[in-house]
Amino acid sequence: xxxxxxxxxxxxxxxxxxxxxxxxxxxxxxxxxxxxxxxxxxxxxxxxxxxxxxxxxxxxxxxxxxxxxxxxxxxxxxxxxxxxxxxxxxxxxxxxxxxxxxxxxxxxxxxxxxxxxxxxxxxxxxxxxxxxxxxxxxxxxxxxxxxxxxxxxxxxxxxxxxxxxxxxxxxxxxxxxxxxxxxxxxxxxxxxxxxxxxxxxxxxxxxxxxxxxxxxxxxxxxxxxxxxxxxxxxxxxxxxxxxxxxxxxxxxxxxxxxxxxxxxxxxxxxxxxxxxxxxxxxxxxxxxxxxxxxxxxxxxxxxxxxxxxxxxxxxxxxxxxxxxxxxxxxxxxxxxxxxxxxxxxxxxxxxxxxxxxxxxxxxxxxxxxxxxx
Amino acid sequence: xxxxxxxxxxxxxxxxxxxxxxxxxxxxxxxxxxxxxxxxxxxxxxxxxxxxxxxxxxxxxxxxxxxxxxxx
Numbered sequence: 120x121x122x123x124x125x126x127x128x129x130x131x132x133x134x135x136x137x138x139x140x141x142x143x144x145x146x147x148x149x150x151x152x153x154x155x156x157x158x159x160x161x162x163x164x165x166x167x168x169x170x171x172x173x174x175x176x177x178x179x180x181x182x183x184x185x186x187x188x189x190x191x192x193x194x195x196x197x198x199x200x201x202x203x204x205x206x207x208x209x210x211x212x213x214x215x216x217x218x219x220x221x222x223x224x225x226x227x228x229x230x231x232x233x234x235x236x237x238x239x240x241x242x243x244x245x246x247x248x249x250x251x252x253x254x255x256x257x258x259x260x261x262x263x264x265x266x267x268x269x270x271x272x273x274x275x276x277x278x279x280x281x282x283x284x285x286x287x288x289x290x291x292x293x294x295x296x297x298x299x300x301x302x303x304x305x306x307x308x309x310x311x312x313x314x315x316x317x318x319x320x321x322x323x324x325x326x327x328x329x330x331x332x333x334x335x336x337x338x339x340x341x342x343x344x345x346x347x348x349x350x351x352x353x354x355x356x357x358x359x360x361x362x363x364x365x366x367x368x369x370x371x372x373x374x375x376x377x378x379x380x381x382x383x384x385x386x387x388x389x390x391x392x393x394x395x396x397x398x399x400x401x402x403x404x405x406x407x408x409x410x411x412x413x414x415x416x417x418x419x420x421x422x423x424x425x426x427x428x429x430x431x432x433x434x435x436x437x438x439x440x441x442x443x444x445x446x447x448x449x450x451x452x453x454x455x456x457x458x459x460x461x462x463x464x465x466x467x468x469x470x471x472x473x474x475x476x477x478x479x480x481x482x483x484x485x486x487x488x489x490x491x492x
Numbered sequence: 493x494x495x496x497x498x499x500x501x502x503x504x505x506x507x508x509x510x511x512x513x514x515x516x517x518x519x520x521x522x523x524x525x526x527x528x529x530x531x532x533x534x535x536x537x538x539x540x541x542x543x544x545x546x547x548x549x550x551x552x553x554x555x556x557x558x559x560x561x562x563x564x
Contacts, residue, residue: 186514188521232514288513 127163129178132194136160147202152280154272154300158202169197172210172489174478181214182221185228187283191217195281196273203273203301208251209266211475211489212329213273216241216303219331219471220274226468230333231284234291235365237465238298239278240334240374241271242450244317245327247475247486248305255307257454260337271303298336304452310379311451312386319392320472326482327475332374332448333468335364337460342381348388351381351459352398358461359403359440362410368421369466370442375399376460378453392449400444408434494522502562503527506551508534530554 127133136146143160147153159165170177173193180190189195193214200213220227220239230237243253254264262268283289292299308315308324317328342354355375359366366373375395377385385395407415407422407429415431422429422438429436441447448470453459475483483489497503507515507529519527532547539547 186518186521283517287510288517291511291514 161198161201165201166197169200169207169210172207174489184282186232186289189281191281199276200273203276204269205273208486209270211486215329216274219473222471224469225471234293236294236296237333238302240332241303242330243305247327253305255305259304259452267303271301296336306450307452313392316450328472330472332470333465335463340459343457348385348390356399356402360405364463365466366440366463371464371466371468372446373464374448374462376452378459381459382451397444400441403440404437407436494524497524502559504530506530508536
């Protein structure tokens with residue numbers, strides 16, 4: 120167990136504030152250290168309890184978070200996790216998510232600073248999600264589950280407080296999005312007729328993973344009528360085929376989140392996950408002429424790699440939204456109901472999947488593996 | 493950009509109004525707080541080619557001046 124005294128000895132790690140909730144709240148707001156919602160005061164005792172589930176040196180950076188490139192040390196991340204309302208058992212996933220977000224190909228600098236309304240979606244797979252009781256069913260993207268809500272919020276607070284993703288300064292998003300408060304789900308592996316995301320990414324089903332996306336909020340696909348997989352996929356492809364999202368221009372590997380009932384129908388029609396991807400690649404296309412003339416002229420070069428010989432006059436030629444059969448992720452999340460969702464991405468970003476590992480490199484079987492004596 | 497400046501090359505960042513704070517912060521973070529920031533009218537996206545040229549007309553003389561001063 121880490122001594123509270125040691126925490127307090129770290130220069131700048133501790134501040135004294137009157138032991139009064141309203142006073143602490145006002146102090147934190149005065150420092151601009153909250154996302155606007157109330158936070159749990161990050162007392163030394165609470166931060167210490169959070170760090171009990173961390174097997175790394177508390178002041179050794181695990182990453183640098185842009186655009187400020189602040190050092191994400193466990194102690195700083197723990198303070199943000201406390202503020203977000205995390206239980207200490209969640210902390211290994213918070214730390215893992217931060218590591219994934221800071222991998223170069225994710226382009227967190229762009230995600231943080233862009234005018235686009237993307238946030239950081241975390242998808243958790245494997246036993247850790249079940250162990251901490253994450254919601255992968257009804258309302259998984261919405262409120263009501265502590266782990267989903269606070270892991271996502273802890274990451275966002277770290278991006279705010281450590282990374283400097285402050286509106287109109289380090290975060291230039293024109294509108295922002297509600298998903299900038301928190302954006303975290305578990306995959307509904309029990310309802311997935313195909314291989315879950317962690318297995319698709321090369322890990323065993325018993326390996327817990329976090330996959331991160333620089334993504335817009337979900338766009339709904341309502342289909343209560345289609346009786347087979349082809350019909351359902353046609354409706355999903357129709358939702359993907361839009362001119363306003365960045366994915367028409369960039370190969371940002373968007374995400375299709377299929378509801379369990381839709382997934383069941385699609386699988387029973389004989390579609391493997393690869394078949395689903397191939398179908399969406401072939402059918403999620405927009406005629407060039409659906410874009411404005413100025414967009415066609417100015418963006419033509421961006422389409423040429425996918426459409427050799429394309430000219431501005433070829434208005435009926437379909438532009439693929441997905442830039443290849445594998446340039447889309449497909450997962451299953453949700454409860455009962457005839458809905459799926461499409462999640463476009465920032466574009467110049469790639470998803471990153473990392474396995475939950477202890478510091479010595481061994482795969483963690485449980486979040487309890489991180490608990491320090 | 494910061495690396496080029498540290499190597500002694502003439503450098504500047506061209507920005508439109510709302511992005512000044514981001515530019516100043518990034519220059520400081522990357523250790524080149526004196527990095528010249530050249531402001532052009534906002535926005536840069538969604539404007540005609542003529543309006544893009546107008547913005548270039550604002551930025552180019554400032555940058556040419558930076559080059560001249562660097563050569564002295």
